[in-house]
Amino acid sequence: MAETEYDAIVLGGGPGGYVCAIRLAQLGVKTLCVEEEEFGGVCLNWGCIPSKALIANAHFVEKSKHIADHGIAVSGVSVDVGKMQTWKNGIIKKLTGGVRGLVKSNGGTTLDGRGKLIANDTVEVTLKDGSKQVVKAKKAIVVATGSATIQVPGFEFDGKKIIGAREAVSLQQIPKRLVVIGGGVIGLELGMVYQSFGSQLTVVEMTNNLLPGIDPDCVKVVEKTLTKRGATVLKGARAEKYENNPDGSVSVIVTVDGKQQKVEADVVLVAVGMKPRGKGIGLEELGVTVDQRGFVPTNEYCETNVKGIFAIGDVSGAPMLAHKASKEGEVAAEVIAGHHAGKDWVTIPGIVFTDPEVATVGITEAQAKEQGLTAKTGKFPFSVLGRAMSIGETEGFVKVVTDTKSGRVLGIHIVGPNASDLISEGALALETVATAEDLALTIHPHPTLGESLMEAAAASIGKAVHMMNR
Numbered sequence: 001m002a003e004t005e006y007d008a009i010v011l012g013g014g015p016g017g018y019v020c021a022i023r024l025a026q027l028g029v030k031t032l033c034v035e036e037e038e039f040g041g042v043c044l045n046w047g048c049i050p051s052k053a054l055i056a057n058a059h060f061v062e063k064s065k066h067i068a069d070h071g072i073a074v075s076g077v078s079v080d081v082g083k084m085q086t087w088k089n090g091i092i093k094k095l096t097g098g099v100r101g102l103v104k105s106n107g108g109t110t111l112d113g114r115g116k117l118i119a120n121d122t123v124e125v126t127l128k129d130g131s132k133q134v135v136k137a138k139k140a141i142v143v144a145t146g147s148a149t150i151q152v153p154g155f156e157f158d159g160k161k162i163i164g165a166r167e168a169v170s171l172q173q174i175p176k177r178l179v180v181i182g183g184g185v186i187g188l189e190l191g192m193v194y195q196s197f198g199s200q201l202t203v204v205e206m207t208n209n210l211l212p213g214i215d216p217d218c219v220k221v222v223e224k225t226l227t228k229r230g231a232t233v234l235k236g237a238r239a240e241k242y243e244n245n246p247d248g249s250v251s252v253i254v255t256v257d258g259k260q261q262k263v264e265a266d267v268v269l270v271a272v273g274m275k276p277r278g279k280g281i282g283l284e285e286l287g288v289t290v291d292q293r294g295f296v297p298t299n300e301y302c303e304t305n306v307k308g309i310f311a312i313g314d315v316s317g318a319p320m321l322a323h324k325a326s327k328e329g330e331v332a333a334e335v336i337a338g339h340h341a342g343k344d345w346v347t348i349p350g351i352v353f354t355d356p357e358v359a360t361v362g363i364t365e366a367q368a369k370e371q372g373l374t375a376k377t378g379k380f381p382f383s384v385l386g387r388a389m390s391i392g393e394t395e396g397f398v399k400v401v402t403d404t405k406s407g408r409v410l411g412i413h414i415v416g417p418n419a420s421d422l423i424s425e426g427a428l429a430l431e432t433v434a435t436a437e438d439l440a441l442t443i444h445p446h447p448t449l450g451e452s453l454m455e456a457a458a459a460s461i462g463k464a465v466h467m468m469n470r
Contacts, residue, residue: 006032008336009123009137010144011115011281014041016313016325017144018099023333025108032135033103034115034125040096041146042274043322049095050169051189053088055353058196062355063392070392079197081172088169117141117282120308140308140336143296144329145281147274147314152181154241155270161250162242162268165190175199175267179252181239183210187271188222188354191231196355201231202263204254208236211352217379218358218415221396225355232263242268276315283309300342302332310336324348347430351420356396359423362411362430365401374404378436378460380452380467382416387447393417398452400436402460407435409457418449425453436460 010021013035021033038045057079064074103110113125113133123141125133149164151157157164163171168190176199180191183205195201203210203226210233211219226233237256244250245264252263276294283290288306290296296311298304304311310332313325327345334341352358368375381397382388396416403410412426429439439457444450455466462469 004134005136005138006030006109007137007139008032008142009034009115009135009140010142011117011123012036012041012144012146012313012315013039013099013103013110014144014146014313014325015043015322016146016329017041017142018103018329019326020142020144020312020329020333021103021108021110022106023330024336025103025106027333027337027339029139029333029337031108032111032137033108034111034113034123034135036112036114038096039099039103039110040092044095044099045092046166046169048322050088050092051165051186051193052353053091054084054169054193055189055355057084058193059355061196066392079174081174085170085172111135115281117143117286117309120286120306137308140310140332142302142329142332142336143278143281143283143304143309143311143315144313144325145277145315146325147276147320149270150273150275152239152270152272155181155239155268157270161244161248161266162270164270168269168271171267175265177249177265178202178267178269179204179239179263179265180269180271181252182271182273183207183233183235184212184271184273185352186273187269188226189352190269190271192226192355195226195229195231201226201229202265203231203233204237204239204252204263205233205235206238210235211358214350214352214358215360215364215399215413215415217399218360218396218413221356221415222352222354222358225395234263274314274320276317276320278311278315300344301335302328302343303335319348319350321348321350345431346433347427349423349427351423353420356393356416357414357419359414359419359426360411361413361423361426362409363401364411364413368401368403368410373410375401375410376404376460377401378456378458378464380456380459380464382449382452384467385447385449385452385455387449387451388417390447391417398422398456400439400453400456400460402436402457407437407461409434409436409439412453412456414452416449416452422449422453425450437463 007030010033024031064077113127178199180187240253278294278296312328314320349361383394399413401411436457444454
């Protein structure tokens with residue numbers, strides 16, 4: 001008979017839940033991790049990892065189009081979708097299996113099923129076969145149920161013509177015409193993938209800007225690439241509905257500047273964001289606060305307003321990022337185990353895996369002014385960086401925002417090659433309260449892309465060497 005009592009129960013096996021379960025087990029807390037679908041959550045199964053696998057392939061395709069300028073002739077490049085999906089699925093299987101194995105090898109227990117709280121210390125799990133199992137937690141229950149795709153009225157998913165990100169990473173054919181509703185992170189990442197694979201791309205964004213919340217100068221570089229490759233970008237536009245055509249395609253009715261127009265598509269990807277999965281799992285019945293959007297508010301220790309119930313990851317609030325969820329998982333585990341821990345980070349980096357990539361940490365110059373700070377930016381373009389030239393990726397720049405009074409780095413914004421890797425230095429700079437001079441005085445190896453941070457930091461304090469100071 002399966003055990004029914006544990007020290008802690010974690011609901012959800014995504015980047016927050018499985019990390020929490022592993023850390024709890026490492027700290028000697030008898031732990032059960034319950035997962036409804038597959039361990040690894042959205043991130044490993046149809047989010048972060050599979051999309052980045054496709055993005056990497058798209059980058060290879062784009063590279064092949066321009067490598068002739070470097071003296072290397074490439075011909076006959078084609079995309080074998082079936083083989084690519086098999087390769088991608090192999091990565092997913094290896095990682096998800098590894099996650100389950102890590103929980104178990106560290107002493108935790110896993111259970112496949114949907115969990116629902118029926119008391120402050122009790123969870124009812126509906127197993128795959130429909131039967132139910134009741135389990136109790138002596139110390140704590142951690143809610144790590146993640147988020148789900150938002151659907152737009154009139155564009156309900158059918159899995160074929162109208163799809164979400166889950167289906168988009170598993171397409172068996174490249175659509176000739178792809179309409180993406182939503183010009184945010186998910187929409188642009190996946191839209192650019194299929195654009196590189198040959199789709200005619202149209203992006204429909206309700207606001208007046210793509211990638212809302214991202215440094216506008218960075219966004220301009222991405223938008224320029226989109227349109228240069230032939231995409232149609234409709235901003236300030238609303239997708240109203242769609243009509244099925246006799247040939248199997250659809251016509252998307254879009255309102256722009258008060259006028260309606262039709263956009264023809266073979267596939268429509270709805271990518272307007274994610275919503276937290278805080279409702280319907282028994283929290284409200286126990287008095288746990290769940291806001292109108294479905295978020296479960298927590299304090300600095302990841303605790304909800306009800307003692308013994310914690311929440312981490314997407315369900316606990318923005319930003320809805322895997323690395324934030326994992327860190328909260330560690331914090332919650334250590335608090336439950338009686339250690340001193342808390343959500344005391346200074347900043348959380350954000351990345352958009354478009355082409356070129358965008359990565360940000362901290363605040364923008366505009367946000368600094370809104371906070372009453374006097375800031376100056378230093379901007380170093382990849383077009384004059386030797387390493388960027390040598391790899392043929394010179395679009396974009398690094399921007400460092402510096403407080404002119406203290407010299408402290410307030411934010412770093414990168415658009416360009418390997419931005420996702422470069423931003424970690426920026427995060428460290430903010431966490432350690434580094435000054436722009438600290439970055440500028442740190443010797444960076446040459447020739448590397450990382451030199452761009454050193455150069456931009458120097459520019460922000462008027463000490464640039466490889467560009468004119470302004």
